[in-house]
Amino acid sequence: MKDYFTIGELANLFAIDVQTLRYYDSIGLLVPSHRDAHNGYRLYKFDQIYQVASIRYLKRIGYSLNQIRQYLDSRTLEHTMQQLHDQSQELKRRWNELIDIDATIGRKLEFIKQQLPLVDLQHIVVKTFEDRYYLNIGSEESLYGSDVFYFHPTMVFYHGREKTFGAYLFASEKPEDALVLPRGQFLCAYHQGPYETIHERIAFIRAHAQGLHLADWEVNFNILDQFVERDSNHFITEIQIPILSQQ
Structure with missing residues (x-):
């Protein structure tokens, strides 16, 4: 030896x-x-x-x-036993956190898989939705520092040129601080391309409302964004404008 x-x-x-x-x-x-x-x-x-x-x-x-x-x-025996017990509890906490993150990633992947076949860049349609839930992120400055941006589909609320962001929650998620996007009918169309051109698409949709009384705001759901696609020409967003009434 x-x-x-x-x-x-x-x-x-x-x-x-x-x-x-x-x-x-x-x-x-x-x-x-x-x-x-x-x-x-x-x-x-x-x-x-x-x-x-x-x-x-x-x-x-x-x-x-x-x-x-x-x-x-x-x-010492006492200290070692306590240290190992505490570390075991910490590992279990991390494990549960990773399980939650993995489930959220899976739901985001499923969202993209479900939404892509529905993309129709040619038509403007009326859709009916039940209550939907989201987490408030706030301004664009807050967006990329928020973990929910990476794990949930991003929602963008437009009031004219002002915009705020939210994280769309799936049906199985409803934390206490969740906000609700009320049920109703929405005039919907898809946009492909950079976000800088999205207002042109919104104006086009509103110009073809065909007698619908629309709200003065829109909510956009990012399907393919900068987290998924490098080329902004491939970004895909669904624009949804609440319908207040029909003439």
Whole structure:
């Protein structure tokens, strides 16, 4: 049995990079027990193998390097049991969070798959919707800093040139802070292309309302947006204008 390992031998034993061990040394997490007086090479005692194994295990169960240092410096039976219990609870919390995120991603994918076959760039139609729910995001400045932008279809409310954003919620989602887009009839058409040209499309739709009394605002549902498509010419949005009455 070897008494000492060089840094290369220890790295090979655990299939980790030599630079990683040097970094552990620099932050005091795993300091070599000896340094060769002639060449400065790091030498690790055999029992430091168990310290490396502990570090690798703790990293695998989600500990940061700072947490690992604290853990290794304060090991007692009582403290270790409490630390592992707390980490188990944290991992379960993260697991549940990841499950929720995965479900939301799945619903967004399903939304795109359902909507794309319905896209008809030629016609303007009247559609009837039940109550729909969404989360308020606010201004465009708030949009990209919000996680819901990435996990939910984006809604854009236009009042003339002013716009605010929301995140469309699927039927299975209705958090306490959800807002409602009331049921009713909407004059609907699709727009393909950059958002800068969407007002031209809105004006075209309103010009072909054929006796319908329309609200003075619109809600747009982004089907393909900058999160999905790089080329803005491929963006697809459904424009929906509430119908107040028919003449």
